[in-house]
Every structure is written in structure tokens, then in C-alpha cells.
Amino acid sequence: MIKTTLTRILKSGWQSFWRNYWLSTATVAVMTLALMVVAGLSIFNVMTQEVVSILEGKVDVSVYFHNDAEEAKIIQVKEELQELDEVKSIEYISKEDALAQFQERHKDDPMILQSLQELDQNPLEASLNVKANFASQYESLANYLSQDRFQGIIDKINYKQNKEIISRLNRMTASIQKTGWGISLVLALLAVLVSFNTVRLTMFNWRDEISVMRLVGAGNWFIRGPFLVEGIIYGIVAGAITLILLFPILYILTPKVSSFLPGINLIEFYQANFLQYSVLIIGVGVIIGGVSSLIAVRRYLKA
């Protein structure tokens, strides 16, 4: 009995979706747009996080040591720094490394190389390149290294020079993330409202049918069921279309985005997270479709 009823409800919902294909197409189109917005926003948010972390990765603090500082002492400072929670990585560049890097950088400039040769000793200082976990932690790292006990060996810390850039980056990352989420929330809400309303309008079309069903003696679930099924089908179809459409869209966008944000590959990211996106998009679609049809039908069931 329950199985027969369930089959009838499923069949009836599918039939209504299929037979009113114009209405269904319009509703699915609106829902697809809404789901696109949801998908786009979630990709945008992941992307900004990625951009922020790439930018953060580019910032570091370099600590330069006096020419007479012993290597052992420098290594000691390095090990001490490594103990700190804020420190993500440290790279030691010895005087020789620094010279090699300098020569490499200026290999096309014979003037500089020549003047370097005229010096009888290596003028470059050994340094430590310190990366923190977050941009906001450089200040405390710089303070740590400014302690008196390091004064003898440390020549300079370039944090002061980088300070402006670092604090600007700090502000920027915070505001990108904040506005990103703010905009996403508002747009997602709008998208949900629009598709909610579309489903309601579609169901509004059926108010007469609902009154007929009631008069013929259909119980509430027998009326509600097919509409719920129809709403869920809208969600699934719109979700599937969105997931498919994202491929060509991201395919076109990827080279453009990669050109000014190297290291970010949208389509690869989408492919790698396709399963999560399927669940998210179809899930959101099913919830919007199902809930809005239930709410819409409820109004006409009451009377």
C-alpha cells in the first residue's frame, strides 16, 4: 500500500515536471542561474583565500648578519627561531650563497661583476629569510629579533622596510575576505529568494488543481507529495546543468585568471573538488526546490 502510494507520488511528480516542460524549463533556468551564483561565489571565495596565501607566501623578513659574525652563531639564531610557533620556514643564506646569487642576478652586467672582482673580499652579508605563518606575525618576529642579545651579530632586519607592504597586505587580506563573504552572502540570499519565488509562482499555477484534488478526497500528503517531488526534480536538474555548464565557463576563464594570478588554475581546482561541488550544488538545489514547493503548496492546502 505504502509502496503503491509512493510510486504514484513519484510518478505523478515526474509527470507534472515532464508534461509542463515549458514551465519546468523556465523554473529550471532561473534555478540554474541562482545555483551558478552560489557556485561562482564559493569558487571566488576559495580563490581569494588562495590569492591571499600566495601573497603571504611572498612576504618574508630577512635578517642580515655582520660580516664578522660566526656561522655557528647564525645557525644558533636559526635554530632558536625555528622553535617559535609563528615561524613557518627559515632559509639560511651564507655569504658565499649570497655572492653566488648576486653574481647570478647580475650575470649580464659586466660592470658590476668587474667592480665586485676588484674588491678583495666578499662584501655581502649572510642572512636568514624568515617566513611566518600569517602576515600579522612579522611584527612580533621583528620585535623578537630586536632583543639586545642579538644586537652584536645582527646588522639589520628589513622588516622596517617591508613594514608598510606587510601591513597593507594585512589590511587587504582581511578586507578581501570580509567583503568576499559579505557579497557572497547577499548574492546567495538573493539567488535563493528568486528561485524560491519562481517555484512558488509555478505552484501558484496549480492552486486550482490542488483544490480539485482536495474535493476528490485526496489526503494532504497525496497532494503535497507530487509537488515536493517536482520541486526536488527542479533542484536536481538545475544542479546538474550548473555543474556541467561550469566546465566550459571555467575553461574560458582559467587562462584569463591565471595570467594575472599565476599559480591559480580554476578548472583544475574545480575538477579536483568536483565531488564536493556536486554535493553542494545539487544539495542546495534540492533544498531550495523542495522547501519552496512545500511552502507554496501549504498555502493552498490550508483553505
Add this chain to the structure above:
Amino acid sequence: MIIYQNVSKIYDGCVALEGVNTEIKPQEFVSIAGPSGSGKSTFLKLLIGEEKPTKGKVFLDKQNVHLIKDKDLPKLRRKIGMVFQDFRLLSDRTAYENVAFAMEVGGSTNKEIEQDVPQLLELVGLGSKVNQFPHQLSGGEKQRVAIARALIHRPSVILADEPTGNLDLLNSWDIIRLLLKINELGTTIVLATHDREIINNLSRRVVTFDKGRIIRDEEKGRYIF
């Protein structure tokens, strides 16, 4: 079988029915006459529990209709067949599916449906149009589908609210003859209409409403206004 006891219905201060007392016996064919807005439709809506009376009681088979819980109303409605002026068919379903729907809601098996629906459509003369959608049928044919649907639960009573209101004379009489035939087979018929021709030619009981009151109740009555 149907009893109205001192029934009044007031919509926002507007009186639709006032002090209605009447009884309809099993297997009767009763016409409810009166001009538009005289309370005919309200009279029928009270019986199927679509409206609740402001005062008084309505009984169907000794059961007070308005004491029935909302969730049990569908069962009551399956005991009553309804036919409307505007047919009220499900527009996206074929004639067959419209009739089958009424059986599905009652939990009939697929086998019962496959057996009964074609028989009934045959009975109302639509044997060849079972797979047509309502928009492919004429007014008279739509009303036949509606009657077939009303009959599917073998109801003890059929309420017909202006069933000929949208039909031409010829089709109107076809529908009335169909209702008479159903009545002969033992079903009570309550026919609300303001069609003078039909009432005068039926020579059955006529209850006449005006401004929400019963002003006349005659066996073999006529439409008088």
C-alpha cells in the same frame, strides 16, 4: 440521509444562508433552485466540509459533517461525488488519469483502477476518448469525465453545482439524462441550478433558495421567480 438543522452561514457580515432546515432522503433527485448568490453553492459546500456553518448542524448518514477532523475530511469527500460548472479537471492529465486519480487517492490497487476506469468512461459515453487531455475535449465531454470521476467511489450522493452552466442546450440535456440514469441506479442526486428549462422539465423535488433562505420546497416543483 442528508439533514440540515437550522443552518446559517455568514461571510464577514454577509449572510449566505439563514435558518436552513431540510432533509434529503436516500435515492432522491433534488434540484436546488434560485438566482445567483441565493446560497445554492454554500449549501453544497457545507455538505462536503469545505465551509463550516456559522450556526446549526449538517448531517450526512447520521454523522455531523463539521465534527469530522481535518485529516478525516478526505474520507468524507470520497463518499460524495462532486460535479462543478467549470468541470475542475486536472489539466495536465488525460481523461483516464483524471478518473484514475480519484481512485488512487482512495488507495485502490492498480488492478482495480485498470478494471473500473475504462468501464466508467464507457458508461458516460467516452470510451473512445480515454487518452485525450481536457483541452482536447468539448465542454460536454469534460463534464462527462467529471461525472465519471464523481462516480468512481460508488458514492451514495452526487452533488452537481450548475453542471450545465457552461454547456449548450443539447449537451445540457445529455448531462441531465446521465444524472437521471445514475439516480435510477440508486444514487442520491443534489442538483444546484438556475436553469428554468431543466427544472421545469424534470418534474422532481425542487428546493428554492432566495437570499440565503429556503422559500419553497415542493415535490414535482417548478422554477418560479
